[in-house]
Amino acid sequence: AFATIAMAERAVEMNSIMQPAILELGSFLRKANRPLRLASLNTLNTFVLHQSGIIDETSLEAMITEAAPSISEADLQLTSNVLNLCNTILLKTPGCAQVICEKVLPQALMLQMFFGSLVKTQPASFDTLLDSLLSTGKASPNKQCGHSVALCVAAMCVSGIPDKIQPTVAMLTSNLKSNPDSAVQLLSLLCVAEIGRRQDLSSHKGIEDVVTNSFQSASEEIKSAAAYALGSITVGSLTAYLPYVLAQIDSQPKLQYLLLSALREVITPPTEIPQAQQDEILALLFVHCESEEEGTRNVVADCLGKLTLMNPATLLSALQSKLSAESAAARATVVMALKYTISDKPQPIDTLLQQALESFLLLIQDVDRHVRRAAVQVLHMAVHNKPSLVAAYLPGLLPLLYEQTIVRPELVRVVDLGPFKHTVDDGLELRKSAYECLDTLLDTCLEHIQSAEFLRHLRSGLADHYDVKLPCHLILSKLAISSQPAVLAVLEDFVDPIEKTLNAKVKHDAVKQEIDRNEDMLRSALRAIDAISRIPDVEGCQKFQDFMKKTVLAGPMLQRFNAVRSEADASAADAMDMS
Secondary structure: OHHHHHOOOOOOOOHHHHHHHHHHHHHHOOOOOHHHHHHHHHHHHHHHHHHHHHOOHHHHHHHHHHHHHHOOOOOHHHHHHHHHHHHHHHHHOHHHHHHHHHHOHHHHHOOHHHHHHHHHHOHHHHHHHHHHHHHHHHHOOOHHHHHHHHHHHHHHHHHHOHHHHHHHHHHHHHHHHHOOOHHHHHHHHHHHHHHHHHOOOOOOOOHHHHHHHHHHOOOHHHHHHHHHHHHHHHHHOHHHHHHHHHHHHHHOHHHHHHHHHHHHHHOOOOOOOOHHHHHHHHHHHHHHOOOOOHHHHHHHHHHHHHHHHHOHHHHHHHHHOOOOOOOHHHHHHHHHHHHHHOOOOOOOOHHHHHHHHHHHHHHHHOOOHHHHHHHHHHHHHHHHHOHHHOHHHHHHHHHHHHHOOOOOHHHEEEEEOOOOEEEEEOOHHHHHHHHHHHHHHHHHOHHHOOHHHHHHOHHHHHOOOHHHHHHHHHHHHHHHHHOHHHHHHHHHHHHHHHHHHHHOOOOOOOOHHHHHHHHHHHHHHHHHHHHHHOOOOHHHOHHHHHHHHHHHOOOHHHHHHHHHHHHHHHHHHHHHHHO
8 A cells, every 4th residue: 555655646745654664664574474575675665766755865774774684595586676675775865875785785695506506507697797796896895795705606616617617716816916906805815715615626736825825915804814715725625735734834933823713714613624634733733822922822722612523522631631731821722712612502512511611610710810811701601602511510610700800919010101100900801801701690690699799799890990890880780680689788888989980080181082981981880870779679778869869860960860761761661562
């Protein structure tokens, strides 16, 4: 009916209903009812075709955002309707081109099977379609677009016309050798990666050296793409390229981060690596556990975790054997490796992981702060994704976790910078990680937490650094809902640090970033205050009431508090509507 009205020869005034109608039709696109989605897309297309003069760009962008997820190889009719709508929007409002590039183009280019089938049935179209895809990928500023174009090029070559692999790869490697355009080089690396992942490229002599030479680029994006490409062609031919990658890791210390990133691509499931090569990789990774570069150690940990998923029975024990290593860097790396073995989905490793996890997490009491932080991060990963792995160990781990929230004077140092001195707190990141872990524990393991003990350790966080205060405010907001009697019992102790936060003034010469950070902290504190103010019987805490009257409900703070309260009320109303 709306479509009929919109295209009626006799003009009908639709200004008042257009925006609500677009929002409602957009919501229909999220429904499971396929005929309803098709009808909604047709109606939206009619609106744009016949009523574009009364539709603003914000509404058009909303249409595009709602329609994009319907693009799928599984339903080409829906996909066709979405692309038709986007085409109409482009004709009527060219200003929406950027949004379509960001939201729709990557989705559309994921139709890899379509491109493969197209060139298989019409071989003469290969070169034209290849040129079109490469031109699109090179011109788009969207990173995902390049990856999507590469997937389509690979589908055309491998699934469409295998005879085209040789000349296409030759053209791409020629680009890498001689074309100085960074966009061309980036796209060429991505295309080589996706073709090489699906097809053995060992017949292209020296291609691994051509890809590795891109590590010398000034562009971090190109270097990252080169690592991905080297890893991908190794996946396509382990026997040809894995020895090369391992040898390069040992012989090129300045390129270790990128080479290890390439190795990470190789050992990412579902790649299957023979046992002998697994052992070789494990030995190499253990050597580099002690790298001086933190970024390199992080990639090593990721590689160790992914390798362990291939053979958990053997490799978990190998990791455990390194927990007593003399090097703190090695201990931290093997602990962090477990972070990459934990997923929110069931995995074959889960039973073994549950048995072994405690020995790794107990390093939360290690003498080295980096090792302690690694253990906290692994605990956080476990309680977030699979609490059952650690539930039995929480009674012993929680006291150790609470200890990591304490400011340690021995980790605070003063750096002399000549005209002024700067205080560096080396324990800050550990405390922040600990409180973030505690926040997640509230969401997933509340039944294992004693609120009184939990709150006792929260007070110091409320008076800590900005990075620590934010998670503490969030924790307090949650406890004000889940543990109201416990919060009321200690509320007087919390008033002073919160009041100090609200009264803190930024320096007169503060830059915009400092001003914005302070505003974020004020809003964070006010959300906690709002949650507390809604606790029944909070009136019984006179100190909190005095604080509210003197600091929160007076002066410029009142406007901020009312805004925060309105946001909370709106969120609660939305939650009620969703239910």
